[in-house]
Amino acid sequence: MATHVTRVWAGVDQGTTSTRTNLYDDEGHCVATARRRSVTTHPFPGWDEQDGNALVAAIEETVREAVASVPGAELAGIGLANQGESIIAFNRRTGEPLSNAILWSDRRAGGVVERLAGTAEGTYVEDVTGLQLDPYYSAARMAWALLNVPEVAAAAADGTLAIGTLDAFFIHRLAFGAYVTDPSTGSRTQLMSLDNLEFDKGVAAVFGVDIAMLPTMVDTVFAEPLPTILGAPLYANAADQLAAMAALGVVSPGETKMTYGTGCFIDTNVGSAPRRPGHGLMSTYAWTIPGEPKAWAIEGGVFSAATAVDWLVALGLAESAAQVGEFASQAAAAADHDLRMQHPLFLPSFTGVGAPWWRADAAGVFAGLRASTNRHDLSFAVLDGIAQRVTDVIDAVDSELGTAATLRADGGLSANRTLMQRQADLCGRPIAIADHHDNTAAGIAGLAAIGAGELDLAGLAARATFTHTVEPTLAPSHRALERARWHEFVNATRALDPPRLMDAAHKRTQEAT
Template identity: 35%
Template sequence: MTDYVLVLDSGTTSTRAIAFDLHGAVAAVAQRPLTQHYPRPGWVEHDASEIRDRTLSCMHEVARKVGAANIAAIGITNQRETVVAWDRQSGEPLARAIVWQDRRTADFCTGLKEAGHEPAVQKATGLLLDPYFSATKMRWLLDNDGQVRAAARAGRLAFGTVESWLLYHLTGGAHMTDASNASRTLLLPLDAPLFDSGLCGLFGVPHDALPEVIDTYGELADTILLGTRTPIAGLAGDQQAATIGQACFAFGETKATYGTGAFVLTNKGGEVPHSDHRLLGTVLMQRGGKRTYALEGSVFVAGSLIQWLRDSLGIISSASETEALARSVADSGGVTIVPALSGLGAPHWLAQARGVIAGLSFASGRAQIARAALEAMAHQTHDLADAFAADGAGWTGLRIDGGMSANDWMAQDLADMLDIPVERPDMVETTALGAAILAAVGAGLFGSLEDAVRAMRGTVRTFEPRMSEQVRVERLQRWEKALAAV
């Protein structure tokens, strides 16, 4: 019998199931798109029933391909901060899920800042007061949705992030979240085991609607939905899972994931992180109640910019075209894009910012705009690099992953603009791999995370910097000028 780890990877634009063998090879995949709902400018929603149904459909499809009896463990990784509200009795959602990109609570966050709450919130949770995080989304649902309010009054309301929603249905009703996801809500102190009643009071979120906070990997729960009792042995937010998949186990090791957004995490070991430069402290993982932390920089728009060029502007017909277009011209022709389509994240945190395309002329065409879109990834990452260095966590190298990182031109541009080596594994979908590693160790298939990574990670390619300092400086000057216009 072959042992497989089945990963449920529920992202922003799609959800999927992947079966990994214990050498890290993918044995089977099933994937379904998720419908994006944009009811108003700045609002982003998902249908929570669609997330559940399509994820479980993918799970059953992969189980049929590899044999349910061969699945030794299940791991779950997910888009973070997205909030689902559901009825504990029926198990059905009470409203659409509010997605992490959603900006509708910007004014509420501004009010809390003006009242002077941000320093205390940041000290406790490592997070800033921004619509990105979960608590203000929960408050908005309570204030604006009658079904959510009624469920809260009746004691039937359950709030959770996506892994909690999926776990509820996999287990037949367990209401739990792992510490890595819980640390993204604004309700969990970094150094406390449970959600904090004082923070719940500040945001107006009923404590009894929240899930139990549990470990990231280990003997967490089990499911019988595959026809046999199967352990669920790993839960992690997508960016923490990618950090595990990139083997960033030592203090200071850093990864960047380029998916819908872009997220950089630096391992801080057992040190509770604090930033003076608008970065975030987060739980990387927890086992046996003991936590490992990370310092994080979050960029809201990365791959979604390329999707926008394709779907809204029609400049490209597929994301893969951007590499050839970028290589077809010597430079962007002075075009610079600030992709603030959902505001700006770290280190700027401008919730109301809007995107800018600067430097257009009659000489600007598809190639220049596509190249400028890819260049924006390095520009945003450079801003993060400066903030990490100012916080005493400078990078000597960067490990990249995510769908966008398969673009060789972009990987080289990152190395050039950051002036450090950039490593990319052959398996760029390290979010799913990290979830598999966590579940494999949690189920006892390997003795340690390091053992699992040695067996499952595979090889890496390194991109060395080769850009002249003059070109780098000129690019950054154009970026700074465009950034000032948002």
Template identity: 35%
Template sequence: MSDLILVLDEGTTSTRAMVFGLDGRMHDVAQAELTQHYPKPGWVEHDAGEIWDRTLACAREVTEKAGVDRIAAIGITNQRETVVAWDKSTLEPLSRAIVWQDRRTADFCEELREAGHEAEVQAQTGLLLDPYFSGTKMRWLLDHDERVRQAARKGSLAFGTVESWLVAKLSGGSHISDASNASRTQLLPLDGAQFDDGLCDLLGVPKAALPQVVDTHGSLGEAKAEWLGKALPITGMVGDQQAATIGQGCLAPGDTKATYGTGAFVLANKGGEQPRSDNRMLGTVLYQQGGKRTYAIEGSVFVAGSLVQWLRDQLKLISSAAETEALARSIEDSGEVVIVPALSGLGAPHWRADARGVIAGLSFASGRAQIARAALEAMAHQTHDLAEAFAADGARWTSLKIDGGMSANDWMAQDLANMLDLKVERPDFVETTALGAAMSAAVGAGLYPSLQSAADAMRGSIRAFDPAMGEAVREERLARWRKALKAA
């Protein structure tokens, strides 16, 4: 009996394969870290070959445990704006992948902004001119990588985000991208079925190198039998933040979630209404089925869990992320230490690619506990900035559903509730990105009739955190945050 979903969850720091039952229970998981390459300040790269090799190894490990005959379908979720360039004929990568965090195209974005293009780009795509998005990364590869240029001249160049790359490898050459990921390239109008000629011309990206835009769930392709021992249908493809929104059951207009992983991403469901923001929020495709789109408004923070990773790997202040909770609880406050984690610029609502990280308020009394606590407090500070911008756009939060690896930290979850003065809800199973991909694939395979029915069957229990902070304390912290933010 085929009653399991294989999810490939390809993140920024690791790749995983997970097997889910139709009740939402995770049966097996295999994980492998991905190498981060930092050739210059502000540059972040991945080896696309390594992504494929390690994803396949994880998939084989869990499939062997579960039994391939029990796998009904494959769902894929991924870091969204990261760009891979490969040769259509050989399916070999032509360069390192440029990761979503990379800021090398800041000058090009500024040129486009100064030429007056941001308003038209935002009106069409819902996105601002920022190095975060995929299109300018593609242009950079064409301008600076000879192998990419040669492939473009020969007509063999393929550009895609990571789900597109994985499907190409799994299927033996299919070149597709789902609408949720395609909407992050800055080349797809929110109401356009395929990539737009005018946007491609503006950014200097050949349309012939781009994939076909398809639904997020349905009959999307097939993984060849040679990879996992049996040909398996690919029935779900969805960007990681959209997948987490689905996994949280945010399926009605106004439902809002925040995912705290490498970065922090807040999405509010907008239904069939195309999102428009006057406060530098983003409009994006939440999912697409049968060519019909559901939209979301999004605020993106570039640095969340990666700040804790930096404390661990670069500053050696902690040996594991889990230490931060005990350190935060060991002191009454941060001793006025404030961290602005602009290690790869500032995202929403500030959008300052030139911003750099700041640690403010240091004294001889400051130690590792104060810095660890300030790092966790930075999550609530950044989220509060987003809450104010959403409210100004008429999308005020009444509660917030959280997920992602960092959300398992009880101290941080309570601090969010305190600083937002809102109820914060966290599922017992916080890996809702993978769960949302499983839901999408289950619907795409016809195992559930709708995302709502899949969510009803597959979501687990919830824990709530209620606010417990006085207004004066909250305002004092926000004043310190805003002062440090100016220094960034």
């Protein structure tokens, strides 16, 4: 009896919390999935690391497991989505890591940025890359590794060092030594010229990076596919948020997506020309697809989203993320608006505050706790803090565009009805919720199919479905009052950033003596 052959496209989403491979058929339906959780270690406070070899193994395992789960599956092509700003150093000849992967959320490179702040070199970096100095981007962590990891410094000296974003490492290991990245990922490094989409030699020199150590820049959808050890060619590579943009149909200027994962990242399509935004937003490149116009975007990141919810669970205050939503819903339902204005506030800033405030050293802050505060109140405060921070970014996007952005949401937390209602209320507009949450995988698989000539960008965008829209219910006057209270809170927390507290303590001690 003949076995039915199902042609499938693999979308590999190598994210912060897990590696996931989804298989999609020619119509874009997900037919299989496999997942491995990632282990993040914290050698010191503010340090976030992962084992590079374990990440490569997870990619191999999930691809093979997913394909094996579909009888008669024929793997036609692969797309790879990566974490963006996370980096790793490895031996160019052997492919073996010289360090752990240092994640995008890691804050150890703050001193590198501080030394450049306010200098002519720092201004040059910002002008060329379109990004304001911050340890969030890859360049500062590369500089830190070159200065502080002896194995990295030794490899730099003998010419065997490769250092870059994680995609370049994965491709080197999976595609027979190829060493490439794409502009959507390169734009997250703070080493790429926004205008010519190449790593800039002068910018790299500012960070002490020899441009020869970096991967070659190629199109997001490769002009020529790369053979791999996984049984099918690699057709596309992109930063995770930009792959999700494509899958969510954010292909026209002004369209905006909000992806609620470990953090929440808000990306707005701004068209076919580079844009250096104000309002605390970052510029990013979206994709290069043969036969399609170039696409740029602007982005703002809320660095702690699911991380904050998972933290409540880890503390034992809830059994699951779903229960956090239930508790928050009960707290919201039990209070009218005036009483809710007395609920605790939470700044979700375990790894600093991103756009539009950009406070790299900020830590999480609760305010307004009482003896009567219970886990329902804390759950509401955490979800409210996430929604408020996302609204900070949406307000900045609106100011940049001069009009209200059209909002689409995806990611695991977009299934939390309490959070999404709060988000719509604070933004004051409808939010279309994607029917499917794994849009990074769907996007990069679709880009792979585009690379094989089986799909185009319009066809990929048309696959996005939104059968549920959350409408705002909060009166504009109440929304304005809540946002004003939030702004007062955020501004007040500046004095509580750990370095400021320490400086104030030193000053007080000196005055006392």
